[in-house]
Amino acid sequence: MGTVLDDIVAGVREDLEERRRLLPLTQLAQDAAQAVPALDALARFTAPGPVKLIAEVKRRSPSKGELADIADPAGLAADYEAGGATAISVLTERRRFGGSLRDLDAVRERVRIPVLRKDFMVDPYQVTEARAHGADLILLIVAALDDHLLRDLHQQATALGMAALVEVHDEAELERAVALGAQLIGVNARNLKTLEVDPAAFGRLAPFVPDDRVKVAESSIGGPADVTAVVRDGASAVLVGEALVTGGSPREAAAALIDAGRAATV
Numbered sequence: 001m002g003t004v005l006d007d008i009v010a011g012v013r014e015d016l017e018e019r020r021r022l023l024p025l026t027q028l029a030q031d032a033a034q035a036v037p038a039l040d041a042l043a044r045f046t047a048p049g050p051v052k053l054i055a056e057v058k059r060r061s062p063s064k065g066e067l068a069d070i071a072d073p074a075g076l077a078a079d080y081e082a083g084g085a086t087a088i089s090v091l092t093e094r095r096r097f098g099g100s101l102r103d104l105d106a107v108r109e110r111v112r113i114p115v116l117r118k119d120f121m122v123d124p125y126q127v128t129e130a131r132a133h134g135a136d137l138i139l140l141i142v143a144a145l146d147d148h149l150l151r152d153l154h155q156q157a158t159a160l161g162m163a164a165l166v167e168v169h170d171e172a173e174l175e176r177a178v179a180l181g182a183q184l185i186g187v188n189a190r191n192l193k194t195l196e197v198d199p200a201a202f203g204r205l206a207p208f209v210p211d212d213r214v215k216v217a218e219s220s221i222g223g224p225a226d227v228t229a230v231v232r233d234g235a236s237a238v239l240v241g242e243a244l245v246t247g248g249s250p251r252e253a254a255a256a257l258i259d260a261g262r263a264a265t266v
């Protein structure tokens with residue numbers, strides 16, 4: 001039996017083949033060439049200042065089921081931006097997360113900050129697709145990719161002007177991300193193969209992330225106290241979904257997380 005990640009990737013590949021049939025790569029590449037130029041996401045993440053927040057548009061998830069009925073993803077993203085987010089993460093995976101490229105389009109149109117296409121990227125077509133839909137960043141999950149594909153997708157993203165958030169969960173994956181030269185390294189507290197959460201993962205791995213890379217703590221950040229903890233462990237950015245979509249005001253919740261990061265750095 002496959003892992004949760006294997007299952008998700010299998011569904012992603014099926015959906016991808018359908019889109020590829022409808023829109024061949026040659027046409028998609030033209031769309032990508034005509035898309036709004038990518039914002040320099042890396043510059044925003046390396047700029048001085050308090051912890052950078054990547055705020056996620058997340059409807060549901062394999063671990064938690066339904067999280068939020070998000071009728072207006074662009075409005076949610078605008079609230080995050082007003083609350084001080086540095087970037088918006090838009091889940092585009094359909095089957096398990098209820099996301100879509102329509103969400104990405106809507107968010108891209110509305111906000112002025114970088115937008116991350118958050119999906120399970122396993123094929124160059126998806127990277128071109130991300131750029132065609134205005135993404136400035138893509139997610140590359142080391143656990144889902146062999147070294148060859150990881151390098152190819154990373155190079156492709158860079159060639160298209162995008163940055164890549166390279167996600168790891170353990171020491172071996174971190175070594176691969178560092179060897180790749182990834183500038184944005186995300187430590188996901190959630191094991192995507194088992195869905196178990198290890199809140200100590202960031203603190204354990206962060207010392208092995210070179211200091212010239214951006215260290216991003218991902219998943220299971222439930223509120224300001226968790227931001228304080230990861231910032232003290234060296235995080236310069238956090239990626240947060242559930243706590244923002246299930247809290248009260250997304251704008252205030254985003255601002256509170258950033259305030260906690262600010263307080264933890266002084």
Ligand SMILES: O=C(O)c1ccccc1NCC(=O)[C@H](O)[C@H](O)COP(=O)(O)O
Nearest residue numbers: 061062063192218219220221240241242
């Ligand atoms: O969220 C899940 O259950 C999940 C399961 C399998 C693969 C990926 C999954 N989530 C993707 C993410 O990385 C999170 O959405 C992101 O880090 C935000 O996490 P959270 O703040 O805990 O919602």
